[in-house]
Amino acid sequence: MLTVGSVLLLMVAASVANIGKDPTLDSDWERWKTIYEKQYSSEEEELSRRLIWEKTLKMVTVHNLEESMGKHSYTMAMNGFADMTSEEVTATMTGLRVSDSEMDNLTVDWPQESIQDQAPDCIDWRKSGYVTNVKNQGSCGSCWAFSAVGALEGQLKKKTGRLVSLSPQNLVDCSWKYGNHGCNGGFMTNAFRYVIKNRGIDSETSYPYEGRDKNCRYKTSGRAATCVSYKKIPKGSETYLERTVASVGPISVGIDASLRSFQHYHSGVYYDSQCTSSHINHAVLVVGYCVDRGVPYWLIKNSWGTRWGDRGYIRMAKNRGNLCGIASFASYPLM
Structure with missing residues (x-):
């Protein structure tokens, strides 16, 4: 009592x-x-x-x-991160690890003959069937893997005419030898190097995503794509990034995703002067660019599910001093 x-x-x-x-x-x-x-x-x-x-x-x-x-120029929303601090979101939902070698060696064989000198005003590779559906990395720092497979998927479509969802879990589990750390982070060019040396990457169907580190289970019978090389775009050049997106297809990039304004983005063209190239921690995929009411923007596919942003996408202000570091670590694979 x-x-x-x-x-x-x-x-x-x-x-x-x-x-x-x-x-x-x-x-x-x-x-x-x-x-x-x-x-x-x-x-x-x-x-x-x-x-x-x-x-x-x-x-x-x-x-x-x-x-x-x-x-x-953009709206925000009460998404699934609303009960988390920005630090918690950054710690659990990003995962881009930029190595010293990447900092020191940012260009490879540039310029290229295949890159257009003049890019069209707008391009959206989704309309050409180069982009698979939006995925959700969950509480695993595997953004780098989703960005890498997105670029590979685009090049596979370009080469074969087939759009196939490739396996980020394959990269999470199997590319440690190349400098990646599974759910604790990695880098897209390390992922490309793994696919080159491994002579392939499995499809998502044959190697489903689990959102946690597991033993490597790659099977040649599930292989859906290969990679022979990769290219990096000159650091900080949005002009080169634009030309490459127009000529090549979807491009892997790194950005700063640590601000609450980014984490709660909903619609419109995102611009926050606090989003700089000095805190790049998240990998995404540039799938196009255009202009909205006179404001140029990059069209970006994220890996935080369709309930984040504009059905999983964000439009980020373009030609605003390399906003969020969009052009600092851009790369793409060759098939």
Whole structure:
């Protein structure tokens, strides 16, 4: 039986636990948890996540109000990261490891005869069937693998006319020898080097994604593509990146994905002056570029699922001083 003192202590504890929580948002919180299938191990954890979520909600609401008044060129949304800090998202949802050798050796055999001097005003390789559906890397730092297979898929389509989803798990499990670290990060050119030496990469069907490190299970019977070499684009040159995207197809790139503005992007042309080339930590795939109401942008495929961004894509401001480092580490495979 509880004593009066015990009851008072419980009442105080409950009161303290709810400090800072806005009760008018209870139904919205429950709805959001249902949509994103959120579960927490304790009341304390749920409260801490709730407070982060409310802070995110305020940020998104204010930003979108400012966007409606013309202050921003993009909107934000309450996605599945809303109960996480930006540091947590960066730690679990990125994974690009830029080695010293990549920092020192950024160009290979440039320029090339196959690269156009003049690029068209707009291009979208999705319309030509060069791009597979958006995937979700989950809580595994395998963005580099998804970026690499995206570039390989585009070149496979270009060479054979077949669009096949290739296996990022194959790269996660099997390319450690080439400087990658599975779910703890890697780099696209290391992945290309593995495919070259291995003489192939399996299809997604034969080697499904699991989102965790496992033993290498590559089988030649499941091989769907090969690679003979790869090229790097001069560091920081959006002009060369544009020409290469127009001539070659989808291109692997690295960007800074550490800002909450990026992590909660929803629509429009993304621009945040704080997004620079000094904190590149995430790999994505450039699948085109165009202009929206006079604003040039890069069309980028992410690997955070279709409920992130604009159905898994983001349009990032183009020719704005190498925004987010978009042209700092760009590369593509040759078949």
